[in-house]
Amino acid sequence: MASIVFEQVTKSFDRTAIIRDLDLTIEDGKFTVLVGPSGCGKTTLLRMIAGIGPQTSGRVLIDGKDVSRVAPGQRGVAMVFQNYAIYPTMSVRENIEFGLKNNKVPKEERKRLVESIGETVGLSGLLDRKPSALSGGQRQRVALARAMVKKPSVFLMDEPLSNLDAKLRVQMRVELIELHKKLGTTFVYVTHDQTEAMSMADTIVLMNEGVIQQMSSPAEMYHRPANRFAAEFIGLPPMNIAELGPDGVQLGFRPESAALSEEPLDHHLCIRGVIATREMLGSETIYQVRTDKQAYMVRSAEDRFEVDRPVYVGVPAEKLHFFGADGRRIDERSSDVRWYLEAARGLVYA
Amino acid sequence: MRNHALWEKLRPYVMIAPAMAGIVLFVVYPVLYLVRLSFYKYNLMNKAKSKFIGWDNYRKLFGNDDFYKSLVNTVWYTVGVVALTMILSLLIALWLRRSSRWNALVQAGIFTPHIVSIVSIALLWLWMMEPSHGLLNYVLQSLGLPTSTWLQSSKTALVSVIIVSVWHGIGYYALILVAALQSIPPSIYEAAALDNAGRFKLFFRITLPLISPQLFFVLVIMTIGSFKVFDTVQVMTDGGPNQATSTIVYYIFRYRSTNIGYSSATGVVLMLVVGALTFLYFRLLSRKLHYQ
Ligand SMILES: Nc1ncnc2c1ncn2[C@@H]1O[C@H](COP(=O)(O)OP(=O)(O)O)[C@@H](O)[C@H]1O
Ligand SMILES: [Mg+2]
Numbered sequence: 124m125a126s127i128v129f130e131q132v133t134k135s136f137d138r139t140a141i142i143r144d145l146d147l148t149i150e151d152g153k154f155t156v157l158v159g160p161s162g163c164g165k166t167t168l169l170r171m172i173a174g175i176g177p178q179t180s181g182r183v184l185i186d187g188k189d190v191s192r193v194a195p196g197q198r199g200v201a202m203v204f205q206n207y208a209i210y211p212t213m214s215v216r217e218n219i220e221f222g223l224k225n226n227k228v229p230k231e232e233r234k235r236l237v238e239s240i241g242e243t244v245g246l247s248g249l250l251d252r253k254p255s256a257l258s259g260g261q262r263q264r265v266a267l268a269r270a271m272v273k274k275p276s277v278f279l280m281d282e283p284l285s286n287l288d289a290k291l292r293v294q295m296r297v298e299l300i301e302l303h304k305k306l307g308t309t310f311v312y313v314t315h316d317q318t319e320a321m322s323m324a325d326t327i328v329l330m331n332e333g334v335i336q337q338m339s340s341p342a343e344m345y346h347r348p349a350n351r352f353a354a355e356f357i358g359l360p361p362m363n364i365a366e367l368g369p370d371g372v373q374l375g376f377r378p379e380s381a382a383l384s385e386e387p388l389d390h391h392l393c394i395r396g397v398i399a400t401r402e403m404l405g406s407e408t409i410y411q412v413r414t415d416k417q418a419y420m421v422r423s424a425e426d427r428f429e430v431d432r433p434v435y436v437g438v439p440a441e442k443l444h445f446f447g448a449d450g451r452r453i454d455e456r457s458s459d460v461r462w463y464l465e466a467a468r469g470l471v472y473a
Numbered sequence: 474m475r476n477h478a479l480w481e482k483l484r485p486y487v488m489i490a491p492a493m494a495g496i497v498l499f500v501v502y503p504v505l506y507l508v509r510l511s512f513y514k515y516n517l518m519n520k521a522k523s524k525f526i527g528w529d530n531y532r533k534l535f536g537n538d539d540f541y542k543s544l545v546n547t548v549w550y551t552v553g554v555v556a557l558t559m560i561l562s563l564l565i566a567l568w569l570r571r572s573s574r575w576n577a578l579v580q581a582g583i584f585t586p587h588i589v590s591i592v593s594i595a596l597l598w599l600w601m602m603e604p605s606h607g608l609l610n611y612v613l614q615s616l617g618l619p620t621s622t623w624l625q626s627s628k629t630a631l632v633s634v635i636i637v638s639v640w641h642g643i644g645y646y647a648l649i650l651v652a653a654l655q656s657i658p659p660s661i662y663e664a665a666a667l668d669n670a671g672r673f674k675l676f677f678r679i680t681l682p683l684i685s686p687q688l689f690f691v692l693v694i695m696t697i698g699s700f701k702v703f704d705t706v707q708v709m710t711d712g713g714p715n716q717a718t719s720t721i722v723y724y725i726f727r728y729r730s731t732n733i734g735y736s737s738a739t740g741v742v743l744m745l746v747v748g749a750l751t752f753l754y755f756r757l758l759s760r761k762l763h764y765q
Contacts, residue, residue, distance in 0.1 A: 175663040196669025208660035212682035212763040221678070222668035269668075 371448030390437030
């Protein structure tokens, strides 16, 4: 078990800084998810922890020790690569065993460990196969077993589920959460998928262009996004954003916070529009409501609203978010919010 | 209807007929003709005087010490060239695997001998290896190292020929191996680094198995090529001194006009030896190969 600390870390490729002066503390024993759009530097961050793409400047500490000069194999970390990086010439058993052999674990114990891990991840009958004879899901398990067998104090995973089909992905999500519970070690999990982040994380670290946008629990991130980026990245469909006033303040509400009706609603915010599109998802329906200014997404349990019909969208005051001209969240306890709420009421369309 | 079905059956054969005609004309027929010739005492001046003599050519061949000498020379030449080229080109490939401008330049330099005719190269080396005025001995001498008689002594002649052949081929094979090394995904090495693999393990457990198909290709191609060596010997030594560099193909060449049947028999033996060796390679090594 170990915590991970980044202190003033900068990472450059050919003089272009991808990450600049980053400070970050990843708590011991937590399931931390790094999430953000593709190319934002998640993999780069993970590789700095592993030591396979060391920082340009600054310090990385694992369990309080500066590991800048420690080789990847000596850091007590294991990593599941996005493409799994399984050794193609070795059998499943040899793949899992390789790290143990290098660490001079005695043969008897190696055998025992490999068989028990094989059992855990469901590879028992496949230990003597070559990776080329395995399915995507099985390869993913080999990568997982190879990491687990070393009993690392930090578990790094780079989009480990992105190559699996939707059903297997959901199943593996649950298995990884259980694995984390069982092992109790520090997990750092990278994904670009906000659903994955929300469903698995103890702590989400949301990144954009190499900068941490927000670090909090999934609930906090959902209910109190720190800025517009967080508001629009987390949640599906993303939060609706509308201009509020001349000072650049913007108002936001989540598609699932809004109510739909054919009659005018007495919610705090009430917008009149026309249904432009309608997506039936089964348990719920997603509507796009178009006003003369912009479009809003609304998620509703009711599927009775037809396309091209005029409707009212209502949002209660406590579900409204406000963002300043700089994109930052305006705290609901701040004195200005009362004023913005009044302005929002003014948005009622006749 | 019947016609249609017949056409369906024939079509594949008609389609490959042109290619097959080429193969029959240029591969199968010459080989069969070679075998036929080997059973004749052939008269180049007067075809009518040629006569069938059965296994006589072969009997003569296997009773000839010069033939055995050439065979042994060829084997040593092949072993030397294949081993040296493979080891050196692998080392060079490992050195050049990182793609940078400097490495590309070095690679181009090493490759250059391959695009020059072996005859020119042989002549050049012949001149450099001249014992009393040549460049090599001059350099050795000025470095205070012992000089060599190179091509002029039966002790060093074969080694000298081997050196030239290795020098000629190394760039090409290094190029193949560099490409093989560069096709290994870097994440495999990163995973191995996290698995705490040492340099030795990394090379023998990861790198070598992953480039085994290319190494095998180089081994087979070079063995076949080396067994048929001729031009270097012809230009540099004429098989001498004292038969020290006479190889099988050079032996065949010596009898080209005096006894073509005998030459053909030697050619058939060479073909069988190379065929058997290639078969052996596949039997012994193909299971150790890893194809992606
Ligand atoms: N080896 C490299 N050389 C140059 N640029 C790189 C390299 N690796 C990553 N980058 C750049 O760094 C940025 C972040 O990449 P990465 O960390 O892989 O993003 P992601 O969040 O999708 O994992 C990208 O803009 C990418 O182009
Ligand atoms: Mg990535």
